[in-house]
Amino acid sequence: MSQTVFKRWTKELTIVGGIIIFMVPLLGMSGKTYLTLTIAGLAMGMLLFLVASGVSIIFGLMDVLNFAHGALFAWGAYVGFSVFKLLRNWVEAPSVLENFGVFFVAILAAMVAVALLGVILERVLVRRVYGNHLFQILITFGATIVLVELIRVVWGPNDEVMAVPLTFQGHWDIFDVIIQRYRLICIIIGIILYAVIQLILKKTKLGTIVRAGVENREMVQAMGHNIFLLFTGVFAAGAGLAALGGLAMSIFSLQVYPDMGSTYLLFAFIVVIIGGLGSVTGSLVGALIVGLSYNYVAYLIPWAAAGVNILIMILILLIRPTGLFPAGK
């Protein structure tokens, strides 16, 4: 009897189980700390989602493993860095309007610039290695080296401090719970973007074609759609998302440095393995899991923070190798 109950409610039970697991840290800390960490974790998760979603969709549609995603992430941060330097007075102005204004300009500039980079990357390099995973990794790895070195050439090899718009700084103190303003902004950005992506995928014709292509690339072609244009477009979109993630992350961590891509690329891979390659929702859930667990463990057992995510990844690989939300490939 209990066996059948379990089977019917598997999805609901897993969700409840997941929520319970994430309540466990409450046992080791005060409620207020828990809330602060949760918000920090959600913010970090949202940023990871931005990077990971690009990797996930690109793999889902094109069957391409893009190792250059980290470099694109870094480029986004640096373009934003330059924008902030150029429009410094907007950044330092105590006006919400100007701060958000320069933020949006930076986002636009970063996403457009890196999307263009993505187009070049896809057409010149990635196109040659469709279908061959090994060479995809090699070629995008090479592209990463070149892109990161170009950062060093253009912006110099040193770490730079990233400016933070004035009104983004600081925190709110609500009943002793500290909520960093910028973290909340990140969470909101993440939610908006997830909604936008889902809207595009589910409600527009283009999105429908992309979802169809994830299932059956050949058939979409045979039905009259230029799949190569689609690939370039999706790659560029993924690159743009990575750029947004990089910009947001650099404001979060207050710095930009040429190698910043590699650390977050790693996180992105962990996220897509946990969440499932090819699924945007999977990336979101995976990213939140990674962000939350990282923050909780960092507080409770500091040296284990980096390892806990890898542990979760290994667990998923053992129990459910296709990830939490496999995208029916």
Next chain:
Amino acid sequence: MAEEPGVNETILTVENTHTFIGHHHILQGLSFEAKADAVTVLIGRNGAGKSTALKTIIGLLPCSKGRILFANREIQKKRPYEIARLGIGFVPEDMGIFANLTVEENMRVAMLSENEETAKRLKRTLDMFPDLRNFWRAQAGILSGGQKQMLAIARAIVNDTALLLIDEPSKGLAPIIVEALIEAINQIKEHSVVVLVEQNFYMASAVGDHFYILDDGAVVHSGNMAELVDDDELKSRYLGI
């Protein structure tokens, strides 16, 4: 896009086509024609190259030698989406249904334009396959085998399709569904030229006008379906029936 073909005009010409899959020489000099106002059937045993022939025409497989002409244009070097947009519809052997999308979304992916013409064709198609209307918002993956086949065909004819390529539609379907398919193809052939690949001789003879028997990637016999039905010797020699 496709003009109304005159009677007995040749819509599709496949000329001495060779196709390789890896090292395997599948099509070895295949030549056949499909004429307007007729259903051309490619029959033959397993592995004869029938599916490969259709895939080569639609461009999913490259042909290494030979020509393929559609409405007097050479298409053997074109990309699949270019070929599809010329007015060729393709229904593969595995139907190629997007299981995670709804029936409506499947049709939307198929429709290459959103004008009045297409809307009229959509209505006509749904009249032909009323089940699709009933399951309009359902996930395509839950449809039965027969319904999936209907959807696959519907997708291929909702555009201004001059040539319809269908690969083994009756495979694995119950006889009553096969009857419905025959009925549908008989309606379709009034608007489009149909090239049908079939192993099921009952289906082939019910809708076919001309036939080509394939073996080892080439045509070994051809003619009118009416003659083949009566020719028991031919049937047993090449089709084992």
Next chain:
Amino acid sequence: MTEKTPVQIFRSDEKRKQYSSGSFFLRIAILLLFLLVPFLFPSFKTIDLAIKIAIFATLVASFDIMLGYTGILSFGHGMFFGIGAYCVAFLLGKYGSPSYANLILGLLMATVVATVLALLISFISLRVKAIYFAMVTLALAELTLVLANKLSGFTGGEDGISISLPGVFSVAFNLGEFMGLDVTGRILTYYFILFICLVLFLMMIRFTHSPLGRVLQAIRDNEQRAVALGYKTFIFQTISITFGCVLATLIGGLYAMWVGYVNPESSLEVMAIMLNVLLMVIIGGMGTLYGGIVGAAFLLTTQTFLPDLQKLAKDILPQAALLHNVFERWLLLFGILFILVVIFFPKGVIGSVKEYIAKRERTDLASP
């Protein structure tokens, strides 16, 4: 008397040809070159370069066993290399004292750790696609780097551990003169490491020519067919990975011996080591163990003499500031070179040469 089967005849013919072909003499020549370097070019810089080429060539060959012969990409080679270096460092430096026993113990411990780790990684990630293996190894390698830095009490942190070598290998040792060469501990260490590298290299060659090695190549070329033929591909891939990783670890230990210290930056810097190894294996040629020698020689020589090249460029064209800038960013050039090689010469130097020879042989056989 039993007749020889066609396969046996083919194999014995192959063996005979092996010892008389041109490439055999070439290999002997290279070996002689390594042996004579201390005599011919007694400057430390050259000896250092030579031994580094030997070490990296062997490392690349061990990577090639996994990549070129089994078709598996692992980003963990740097990690295993570092583990080997640290194991030797622990036993000869931090937690032990310089003695022959500890040296051997260190290498042994490294072997055990590597075996366990390689088996674990294989078990976890091989069940899924091969690309997951790449990602998992990348993750673990980064983790090891972070841990090495964080657990500074255990690992010596950022400063690392310095090593003193025992007995005849120690810096102070001096055997006197021999044919014009001052036989110091350094020189003896050189020959010892060279010897071990040679042994490991020969082991790898034996491995690839063995029946086991052939099965691996079959799996690399067409995994489905290998499975259909009844081979448990998972086991073979695991063996290959373990072999390659253990070798990498041993080589790391040798590297620690030569360099005299380990720290996270030089011994565990995953990306840098992986990049070097990848460059070398691509330039030299995948699936050809000797490619490692070519790749290592090319890359390390260029890196060593790049500062001199830079000076030369400055002297000849003092105005071309952009050129100097580009020279500064030699990594950029290497990245571009890497991409170009991957696209246009995926078989690398040795691979292309082999292909050329094979083509020549085929046309020779074809013509009357």
